[in-house]
Amino acid sequence: MDCGPACLRMVSKYHRRNIKLQTLRDLCEIDREGVSLFGISDAAEKIGFRSLGVKISASEIREAELPCILHWRQNHFVVLYRIRNKRYYIADPGAGLIVLSEIEFTRNWLEMADNDLGIALLLAPSPQFYEQDDEREPNINWTFLMRYLVSYRKLAFQLLFSLGIGSLFQLITPFLTQSIVDVGINTRNLSFVYIIIIAQSALIVGRVSLEFIKSWILLHISTRVNISILTDFLIKLMKLPISFFDSKMTGDIMQRMSDQRNIEIFLTGSTLPAVFSMFNLLVFSVVLAHYNLYIFLVFVISSFLYIGWIWLFLNQRRILNYKSFEVMSRNQSSMVQLINGMQEIKLNNCEQQKRWEWEHIQARLFKFNVKTLALNQYQQGGATLINEGKNLLITFLSASAVIHGNLTLGAMVAIQYIVGQLSTPIEQMLAFIQDFQSAKISLERLNEIHQMRDEEPIEKLFNHLIPENKGISINKLTFRYPGAGNDPVLENINLYIPQGKTTAIVGMSGSGKTTILKLLLRFYEPQEGDIKVGNQLIGNISYKTWRNQCGVVMQDGFIFSDSIEKNIAVGDEHPDRSKLDHAVKVANIESFISGLPLGFNTKIGAEGNGLSQGQKQRLLIARAVYKDPHYIFFDEATNALDANNEKIIMDNLTKFFEGRTVIIVAHRLSTVSNADNIILLNNGRISEQGTHLQLAALKGEYYNLVKNQLQLDG
Numbered sequence: 001m002d003c004g005p006a007c008l009r010m011v012s013k014y015h016r017r018n019i020k021l022q023t024l025r026d027l028c029e030i031d032r033e034g035v036s037l038f039g040i041s042d043a044a045e046k047i048g049f050r051s052l053g054v055k056i057s058a059s060e061i062r063e064a065e066l067p068c069i070l071h072w073r074q075n076h077f078v079v080l081y082r083i084r085n086k087r088y089y090i091a092d093p094g095a096g097l098i099v100l101s102e103i104e105f106t107r108n109w110l111e112m113a114d115n116d117l118g119i120a121l122l123l124a125p126s127p128q129f130y131e132q133d134d135e136r137e138p139n140i141n142w143t144f145l146m147r148y149l150v151s152y153r154k155l156a157f158q159l160l161f162s163l164g165i166g167s168l169f170q171l172i173t174p175f176l177t178q179s180i181v182d183v184g185i186n187t188r189n190l191s192f193v194y195i196i197i198i199a200q201s202a203l204i205v206g207r208v209s210l211e212f213i214k215s216w217i218l219l220h221i222s223t224r225v226n227i228s229i230l231t232d233f234l235i236k237l238m239k240l241p242i243s244f245f246d247s248k249m250t251g252d253i254m255q256r257m258s259d260q261r262n263i264e265i266f267l268t269g270s271t272l273p274a275v276f277s278m279f280n281l282l283v284f285s286v287v288l289a290h291y292n293l294y295i296f297l298v299f300v301i302s303s304f305l306y307i308g309w310i311w312l313f314l315n316q317r318r319i320l321n322y323k324s325f326e327v328m329s330r331n332q333s334s335m336v337q338l339i340n341g342m343q344e345i346k347l348n349n350c351e352q353q354k355r356w357e358w359e360h361i362q363a364r365l366f367k368f369n370v371k372t373l374a375l376n377q378y379q380q381g382g383a384t385l386i387n388e389g390k391n392l393l394i395t396f397l398s399a400s401a402v403i404h405g406n407l408t409l410g411a412m413v414a415i416q417y418i419v420g421q422l423s424t425p426i427e428q429m430l431a432f433i434q435d436f437q438s439a440k441i442s443l444e445r446l447n448e449i450h451q452m453r454d455e456e457p458i459e460k461l462f463n464h465l466i467p468e469n470k471g472i473s474i475n476k477l478t479f480r481y482p483g484a485g486n487d488p489v490l491e492n493i494n495l496y497i498p499q500g501k502t503t504a505i506v507g508m509s510g511s512g513k514t515t516i517l518k519l520l521l522r523f524y525e526p527q528e529g530d531i532k533v534g535n536q537l538i539g540n541i542s543y544k545t546w547r548n549q550c551g552v553v554m555q556d557g558f559i560f561s562d563s564i565e566k567n568i569a570v571g572d573e574h575p576d577r578s579k580l581d582h583a584v585k586v587a588n589i590e591s592f593i594s595g596l597p598l599g600f601n602t603k604i605g606a607e608g609n610g611l612s613q614g615q616k617q618r619l620l621i622a623r624a625v626y627k628d629p630h631y632i633f634f635d636e637a638t639n640a641l642d643a644n645n646e647k648i649i650m651d652n653l654t655k656f657f658e659g660r661t662v663i664i665v666a667h668r669l670s671t672v673s674n675a676d677n678i679i680l681l682n683n684g685r686i687s688e689q690g691t692h693l694q695l696a697a698l699k700g701e702y703y704n705l706v707k708n709q710l711q712l713d714g
């Protein structure tokens with residue numbers, strides 16, 4: 001999803017400028033579908049590139065100025081940075097640097113292309129490109145992550161202590177073994193052997209107990225670190241603007257959250273044991289060197305070979321990690337969709353199609369698993385060969401040393417033991433390297449979120465008071481949804497919403513009514529024009545302060561899986577009973593609640609399951625009333641209610657609305673006819689405004705829009 005901005009960042013880096021990924025992301029205007037070539041070209045021009053989007057053939061691309069951005073396999077962007085001897089050098093944001101033959105290159109670039117022409121974005125830096133300063137990424141780095149461990153330093157010390165004692169026990173064992181052979185067997189002293197066996201048994205018991213304690217301490221640390229990382233991630237998510245949730249897929253966010261386990265595994269499962277592996281490795285190596293220098297050398301060389309072998313696979317692992325993340329997040333999204341959309345799937349008889357789509361993703365996942373297994377097998381196979389070869393060589397060397405009288409038999413047994421013991425720390429070190437790599441990638445993914453701008457950044461000063469004059473004025477406002485190429489949804493809107501009055505917005509479906517509400521609720525920032533409360537720009541008021549004063553019922557209002565009381569008094573730790581009673585009375589849901597066996601404490605199913613649409617709407621209205629705000633925003637808040645219920649609620653609300661500034665979006669005449677001012681939106685522009693009587697008398701668009709309802713009303 002971020003491949004476009006990432007490509008632009010790489011091209012900028014090639015021309016020696018560092019621009020933050022987040023800046024480029026904002027400039028590219030990524031939406032739910034990702035980024036378009038038009039979006040990248042727009043962003044490129046804004047940072048000072050001259051850009052040219054072209055459709056060219058594979059032979060023409062050789063003449064182009066490099067690096068350039070290519071539309072890859074019709075669903076991705078990559079950078080082509082060099083062509084030499086018919087080899088094409090590609091920087092792929094998902095797969096790293098790759099070199100392709102001409103056939104592979106054209107197959108990927110021209111996949112499903114018309115007339116063998118591929119899409120490329122040619123970029124050349126203008127002088128303006130070099131005039132701007134570099135931006136540095138404020139990264140969450142390893143030092144930052146280590147702070148998670150620092151909070152548990154007492155437990156970490158206990159862990160280190162138990163690991164230390166464990167190492168000591170391990171260190172004593174070879175000497176005991178040697179003494180059994182050299183002293184016990186040579187002098188035929190069975191009592192001595194008994195004593196040593198008892199000592200060894202005690203050591204074993206000690207080690208097993210230490211393992212127990214170690215596991216418990218690790219569980220405590222890792223659970224807490226895990227919760228801390230996730231909590232910080234959630235805190236960050238909650239600080240992001242609402243518009244972020246428009247562009248990120250649920251699967252992506254969920255995958256990032258489960259992916260962070262890699263960091264926790266690395267911090268707790270790998271780092272501390274790795275410290276001891278190093279320690280064990282050092283101590284045992286010294287002991288080994290003390291027994292025999294040649295054997296020690298063989299051990300060192302083979303260990304380096306072993307580590308080098310594993311290192312060879314790291315890049316491949318990284319590429320697989322990126323690809324599998326993408327497929328896994330798609331898998332998560334598809335699972336969520338399947339479960340949430342089951343009703344529609346069944347009603348439309350498309351179970352098979354949807355299952356096939358899911359199976360297709362599983363097939364891709366399987367492909368990745370096959371690749372990962374193959375990679376592991378190559379890695380493991382080579383590693384075992386090196387390891388076993390080393391063991392055989394050491395056995396041979398020590399046996400011949402015993403034969404030549406340079407080593408006692410007991411020392412040979414001890415060496416075998418040490419070599420066996422040494423394989424554990426080496427494997428732990430390797431696990432450490434691999435875990436480090438996975439954690440680094442996960443950290444980058446977390447960083448992508450942590451680097452995003454907060455809705456309310458601390459460095460910006462916001463007003464925490466709503467002005468005395470609470471009227472809202474919208475001036476020359478033009479807005480289009482993020483996503484390059486999107487047309488404006490609202491154009492040149494000038495509107496005054498007076499304090500203490502009710503303003504209704506009507507218009508055809510898709511004319512931009514909800515968008516106005518969303519702008520007033522500050523889901524998005526307008527591209528042109530401004531919104532003021534009194535004489536203050538709405539953007540300067542703290543989001544929290546503003547939303548505290550807004551009671552909202554949106555079309556897709558959310559019901560939590562919780563009690564009715566908690567659903568009405570959301571965010572209130574100790575709901576006020578008299579306010580609750582008043583809210584349910586206004587929303588005319590009183591009799592429904594009192595008819596339930598548990599009344600206010602009745603639990604509602606997930607997302608309001610078990611409630612009718614009308615009951616859900618009434619619950620949402622009660623929520624807005626309970627909040628007792630100055631501003632009320634209703635978007636089709638009563639459209640699911642029967643006429644009777646609607647009339648009662650509208651009568652109640654009319655009283656509740658007194659003195660408040662109300663904005664209602666509705667189609668029904670009964671809801672809007674009493675408004676002080678009615679705004680008619682047509683295709684993102686205001687075409688008529690006035691009271692119901694004025695507009696009806698005009699016999700214009702408003703009249704046509706509500707004609708049927710007017711006739712019914714007589």
Ligand SMILES: Nc1ncnc2c1ncn2[C@@H]1O[C@H](COP(=O)(O)OP(=O)(O)OP(=O)(O)O)[C@@H](O)[C@H]1O
Binds near residue numbers: 481482489510512513
């Ligand atoms: N998140 C979004 N991204 C891109 N376009 C959007 C988004 N949300 C809405 N739109 C588009 O903006 C236009 C106005 O939508 P809006 O929801 O404001 O209309 P509306 O007048 O409230 O319609 P309705 O009466 O059907 O609710 C529509 O053309 C819609 O497709």
